Amino acid sequence: MPTDSKRLTRFECFRDLSDDQCSAVAELTNEACFYPQTELFAEGAEGSRIYLLSDGEVEILYNIGEEGPTHVDTVGAGEILGCSSLLPPYVYTSSARSLSPIETLIIDSFALRKLMEEDCNLGFAIQGQLIQMLLDRIVDLRLEL
Amino acid sequence: MPTDSKRLTRFECFRDLSDDQCSAVAELTNEACFYPQTELFAEGAEGSRIYLLSDGEVEILYNIGEEGPTHVDTVGAGEILGCSSLLPPYVYTSSARSLSPIETLIIDSFALRKLMEEDCNLGFAIQGQLIQMLLDRIVDLRLEL
Numbered sequence: 490m491p492t493d494s495k496r497l498t499r500f501e502c503f504r505d506l507s508d509d510q511c512s513a514v515a516e517l518t519n520e521a522c523f524y525p526q527t528e529l530f531a532e533g534a535e536g537s538r539i540y541l542l543s544d545g546e547v548e549i550l551y552n553i554g555e556e557g558p559t560h561v562d563t564v565g566a567g568e569i570l571g572c573s574s575l576l577p578p579y580v581y582t583s584s585a586r587s588l589s590p591i592e593t594l595i596i597d598s599f600a601l602r603k604l605m606e607e608d609c610n611l612g613f614a615i616q617g618q619l620i621q622m623l624l625d626r627i628v629d630l631r632l633e634l
Numbered sequence: 635m636p637t638d639s640k641r642l643t644r645f646e647c648f649r650d651l652s653d654d655q656c657s658a659v660a661e662l663t664n665e666a667c668f669y670p671q672t673e674l675f676a677e678g679a680e681g682s683r684i685y686l687l688s689d690g691e692v693e694i695l696y697n698i699g700e701e702g703p704t705h706v707d708t709v710g711a712g713e714i715l716g717c718s719s720l721l722p723p724y725v726y727t728s729s730a731r732s733l734s735p736i737e738t739l740i741i742d743s744f745a746l747r748k749l750m751e752e753d754c755n756l757g758f759a760i761q762g763q764l765i766q767m768l769l770d771r772i773v774d775l776r777l778e779l
Contacts, residue, residue: 609754613754632706
């Protein structure tokens with residue numbers, strides 16, 4: 490069942506969309522909860538879903554050499570996961586696994602890509618917010634180094 | 635004098651643009667060299683220029699508490715600096731200073747924003763490449779932690 494668009498606008502990324510644009514994205518979005526230690530997506534797999542984390546913690550892992558999936562970061566409520574599924578070559582560049590019980594909104598990446606391409610203004614607005622979010626994440630990471 | 639669009643397409647961010655789109659961006663772009671220890675932009679200042687680094691090294695600094703500008707990262711050839719000037723509130727979120735002699739392309743941020751808004755497909759394409767670049771930068775930063 491599509492989610493209420495009000496749940497979507499809790500995420501900064503969608504805050505500046507018009508009501509109609511927000512409803513269109515909400516149509517592609519479902520709510521889901523997961524137990525701890527659930528793999529949301531795997532590095533290298535086809536990117537089919539974007540996860541908006543409403544509650545809980547998720548760890549990000551990279552395949553590093555022979556070590557296999559290695560923890561590189563932990564993200565919390567408000568974060569968006571799986572952004573690489575919006576861009577060519579449409580594969581996940583990391584793995585993500587829940588560290589606690591989590592609540593998420595899940596957006597169908599294929600459908601969102603189609604919507605963003607068809608409605609260029611919507612695509613432009615969402616990508617602008619994504620860039621903002623990624624720039625903020627870079628600030629946080631640099632300050633941790 | 636506007637730069638040759640071939641110099642622009644050396645940067646991944648502009649590689650997928652059509653010839654016409656690339657020429658339009660090249661019209662807004664100039665070439666410049668700077669001595670070491672030149673401040674390219676300051677955190678909090680109005681974002682008026684994007685720098686594409688062709689050669690040399692630039693350090694990124696953040697104002698942290700009472701310490702003042704503090705080194706947080708070093709970037710090299712191929713990197714793009716000042717992306718935050720493309721997004722509201724259009725101010726630089728960091729300072730940047732050359733560590734060596736550098737060669738850059740400089741794009742007028744105001745004009746590029748206008749062009750991206752007027753030609754939504756161009757805007758969407760450039761944003762997509764920026765997102766790709768920021769995702770790559772996040773991978774690098776996470777691996778350094």
